[in-house]
Amino acid sequence: MSDTTSNGKIESHSLEVETYPPSAEFKAQANLSDSSVYWKAAQDPEAYWAGRARELKWTKPFTEVLDWSNPPFAKWFQDGELNVAANCLDRHVSNGLSDRVAIHFEGEPGDTRTITYGELTHEVKRAANMLTALGVSQGDRVAIYMPMIPETVIAMLACARLGAAHSVVFGGFSAESLRSRIDDAEAEIVITADGGHRKGRVSALKPTVDDALRIDHGDGKASTVKKVLVVKRGGNEVEMQAGRDLWWHDEISSFDGEHTAKGFPAENPLFILYTSGTTGKPKGILHTSGGYLTQAAATHSDVFDLKPESDVYWCTADVGWITGHSYVVYGPLANGATQVIYEGTPDSPDWGRWWQIVEKYKVSILYTAPTAIRSCMKVGRQVPEQYDLSSIRVLGSVGEPINPEAWRWYHEVIGGGKAPIVDTWWQTETGAMMIAPLPGLTSLKPGSAQAAQPGIDVNVVDDNGNRVDPGHGGLLTIRRPWPSMVRTIWGDDQRFIDTYWEKFGDQYFAGDGARVDEDGDIWLLGRVDDVMNVSGHRLSTTEIESSLVEHHAVAEAAVVGADDETTGQAVVAFVILKSQQQLLTPEAAEAELRQHVSAQIGAIARPRQVFIVNELPKTRSGKIMRRLLKQAAEGKEIGDTTTLADTAVMQTISARVRSEQGK
Numbered sequence: 001m002s003d004t005t006s007n008g009k010i011e012s013h014s015l016e017v018e019t020y021p022p023s024a025e026f027k028a029q030a031n032l033s034d035s036s037v038y039w040k041a042a043q044d045p046e047a048y049w050a051g052r053a054r055e056l057k058w059t060k061p062f063t064e065v066l067d068w069s070n071p072p073f074a075k076w077f078q079d080g081e082l083n084v085a086a087n088c089l090d091r092h093v094s095n096g097l098s099d100r101v102a103i104h105f106e107g108e109p110g111d112t113r114t115i116t117y118g119e120l121t122h123e124v125k126r127a128a129n130m131l132t133a134l135g136v137s138q139g140d141r142v143a144i145y146m147p148m149i150p151e152t153v154i155a156m157l158a159c160a161r162l163g164a165a166h167s168v169v170f171g172g173f174s175a176e177s178l179r180s181r182i183d184d185a186e187a188e189i190v191i192t193a194d195g196g197h198r199k200g201r202v203s204a205l206k207p208t209v210d211d212a213l214r215i216d217h218g219d220g221k222a223s224t225v226k227k228v229l230v231v232k233r234g235g236n237e238v239e240m241q242a243g244r245d246l247w248w249h250d251e252i253s254s255f256d257g258e259h260t261a262k263g264f265p266a267e268n269p270l271f272i273l274y275t276s277g278t279t280g281k282p283k284g285i286l287h288t289s290g291g292y293l294t295q296a297a298a299t300h301s302d303v304f305d306l307k308p309e310s311d312v313y314w315c316t317a318d319v320g321w322i323t324g325h326s327y328v329v330y331g332p333l334a335n336g337a338t339q340v341i342y343e344g345t346p347d348s349p350d351w352g353r354w355w356q357i358v359e360k361y362k363v364s365i366l367y368t369a370p371t372a373i374r375s376c377m378k379v380g381r382q383v384p385e386q387y388d389l390s391s392i393r394v395l396g397s398v399g400e401p402i403n404p405e406a407w408r409w410y411h412e413v414i415g416g417g418k419a420p421i422v423d424t425w426w427q428t429e430t431g432a433m434m435i436a437p438l439p440g441l442t443s444l445k446p447g448s449a450q451a452a453q454p455g456i457d458v459n460v461v462d463d464n465g466n467r468v469d470p471g472h473g474g475l476l477t478i479r480r481p482w483p484s485m486v487r488t489i490w491g492d493d494q495r496f497i498d499t500y501w502e503k504f505g506d507q508y509f510a511g512d513g514a515r516v517d518e519d520g521d522i523w524l525l526g527r528v529d530d531v532m533n534v535s536g537h538r539l540s541t542t543e544i545e546s547s548l549v550e551h552h553a554v555a556e557a558a559v560v561g562a563d564d565e566t567t568g569q570a571v572v573a574f575v576i577l578k579s580q581q582q583l584l585t586p587e588a589a590e591a592e593l594r595q596h597v598s599a600q601i602g603a604i605a606r607p608r609q610v611f612i613v614n615e616l617p618k619t620r621s622g623k624i625m626r627r628l629l630k631q632a633a634e635g636k637e638i639g640d641t642t643t644l645a646d647t648a649v650m651q652t653i654s655a656r657v658r659s660e661q662g663k
């Protein structure tokens, strides 16, 4: 094994895997460069996390670190009290950092706003006063359905400041999806915008809120929503329902910036975020305050090697996802970081937009998803090469396994061959990063997320929960409770137990397959359940299938996540129409059903393809063999079909897929 100290030079490691050790230069300045951090934390994880928690400001210090007396319901730092928003704002202002830029906002049309910590604190205080006047207080739930603009962050922090829980619903979700989330959380307030800018036009949001609140479930019950606050952003015309709808700028104008933050218990709910599971109903993942903030802040600092006084950090995720919660809002702001928030898409007005932003703000830490990297790769390196990306010193990846080819491109073209890439594995449920390199310590391996963070205990096990040997594949579990772990599924403790804890009892089951290599590094292998990963977003097979069968023309539907060059996986549906619908041409049916799913769940769930078939492959007991459909959708050889009730079905389906794909 040859040892070179210059990052970017490949150290020969094994036959297939090259490694990239940290450069001497990077190591010398790294926040963490002594590997004893791992074993010290492992010796006493609770003491380790208590130390990290004490980096925050507590209004009442905790004396108990972890209460695990009633597993799987963990309580961290439970007798302590803190205000999450004050930790992200007032604390920095009192430390003299009022003038530090918190947010460089870049609107898609090119408008910009620079917001310092002092200004952000002031705005959040005003918003908190406004929400208080609207009746929001500790324990309430507020739904947020917004574009990527500063008011979104302000709204979230204002809720946190009052001890109310926010439920951010991604702006791409449909009225139906929004309404079911509002209902589940029983939110009384919705904060939205007229619209936001996306792909060169205004994408309306308020009309979707109106539609959501109009939905009649047939039970005579109106929604729980009493007030809708509307931020003006898109400039599109919207209807304002008297008595219910209020303009944010009108309401907030009567409030000043005086507001004293009160401490709340560490286990006070901070937010609910809905994510797809293996059934049709999304799960409301509940996160609480002290433990969540501790781990979001600690990992943001360690994994990105953050230097708050000099770095310009940019995470491209939308706040509608967990990555936006932990690594746009809470982690960076708790650490006093300066960050970029960009409203639009990477291709507006052209594919140079992101790189122009990097150049303009001298972004030094960039955190994005493999699907975005692959899209940029497709467009070609000549685009980023027109910009000065030399400010970049750390790159991050999240959402799905990053394929080594994309990793190398990212490293070389975006990172100039010198910036380490941190591939971060975590989930909505884990709240913060769990497996990731530490850039001053880890010899990077393209495609592997590598090692559990200090204080985190992950395991790869066989079906019986026994640890697999190096070189073998198995299921990823987490052995010990961690501070930012999901506390329960909102309103459904039993589902929380069944989903994550039933399989292995004392180990959290993540739903991902993984392999451990000879060095102990972890390679993620994708979901092992019926959850798909499309462009880094989780979608449930079952949820899309139920949406399809709700369509009047559909008799039966099977959905699979087929490998896709750009999006990782793509939604492919196989549908049997009801007999009286056979007159519909397959083309018309496909178009209609794609649109139907998009309207019901949201554009991200729209199937790439819908195949109208006469039969689905089923076992003799009637179970649909999705594995075979996935192979067909990927144009692969169909594996063993002997367990099928009718072995001819797959031949017909494969022939059909091939003829479609040949078109």
Ligand code: WTA
Residues within 6 Å of the ligand: 275, 321, 322, 323, 397, 398, 399, 400, 401, 402, 423, 424, 425, 426, 427, 428, 429, 449, 510, 511, 512, 524, 525, 526, 527, 533, 536, 537, 538
């Ligand atoms: C997948 C996103 C491999 C994984 C933060 C997980 C990853 C699911 C990685 C969670 C990664 C996320 N390598 N797979 N670095 N990051 N995943 O809840 O399957 O939207 O279970 O959270 O994304 O998706 P979620």
